Amino acid sequence: MSQSARRRNQRGHGALLRDEILAAATRVIDAAQTEAEVSLRGIAREAGIAAPSVYAHFADRDEVLMAVAEASWRQVCDEITELSAPGATPRDKLILGCQTYVSFAQRFPLRYALMTQSADIPPAARQALETVTRGLLACRSRAPQSPPSKTAHRIAASLSVALHGVAMLHRSDSPNLWLSDFSTDEIIRSLVDAAILRLEHPRSAARV
Template sequence: MEVQQHRTRNRRGEGALLRDEIVAAAERLLEREGDEEALTLRSVAREAGISAPSIYSHFADRQAIIEAVLDIAFERLRRLVLDAAEDASDPVERLLAGCQAYAGFAMNDPARYRVLFGRQAANRLQIAPFTDLGALPEIWERRLAAFKVLVDALAACVKAGRSASTDLFADATTLWTSLHGAVTIRQFCPGMPLPPLDRTVDDLVRRIGQIRP
């Protein structure tokens, strides 16, 4: 007979801890199963060692859990890009290092990457067209923080006279979408005879970023 494990009840004031445990359980499921569809209230509750109704004290539904996982993953990506560029003194090398880190995240953690950038429905907030990252809704300000790092890195190249870009937002957007295409085609067409990803990233950065010697 299967013995069901029960989680010890949190003491008063530990609600935030339980919320973190629920999100961590969802992250583990995503990493293990590699598919967002594996995240159900029942599966997350089982992974966290709690009853499914306990989740409702912290999350209204499955989508709310996924949104919390998204926030963590976007922040992880931002930190990864920043950390990769931290030791480079040359602005072009910092830009290259950050873009290589982005591509590495996509290839090494494809499940989380798909949740961030490959979703078809729930993660579609309706906002007006924009070119000012400072005028975004708070949720998108957080989730585009990694993109802002890219814009700032390209701006540093321009300031140092290493880039001929005259439209930072447009060029950074083109670079980002090109990086996304480079990793996506490798994920979905693994047998395609493509050049090494690091070489592709380097080429995209130098071409789209209009990098000068």
């Protein structure tokens, strides 16, 4: 990380400074190995401002980390949308979205840990789950336009929890446990196919 001289924002441009602090915090987090290495002083240094200036926009370090986590959830959703191939089948799109999610965790392990450790679910995380739910519904062979049911939401949540497990095991170049025997893509495809099958047979899914 390198510190550069920062030009003072014009009056009324407080939102711009807040965005700069978040961008600096993201860079600090991505360069760190543990959360303990992330400090407000380090974030301020990366942003090119005095440490007290951070308090005009965030109450403390935890609030900065929460804002970075929320922005990261939005980034995941944007990447999934951007990388979805227009000509792909709904199943292919869902698999690609799941692969994108796991890839994000591998590229930004500390940010991903921050995204998933909060007890409060941020709005952008709920949006990510809705993206999974819509992707699953698009894969159904019947009644594709019907609104999501409680069962659909539950199956989507189950798929998301399973993907979280894959992401946690595969946040480095050395996969752990069963990911040493099977590729990440094989595992993701199996999880997606199992979720689609359960959605196609909701009565069986409800009994499990």
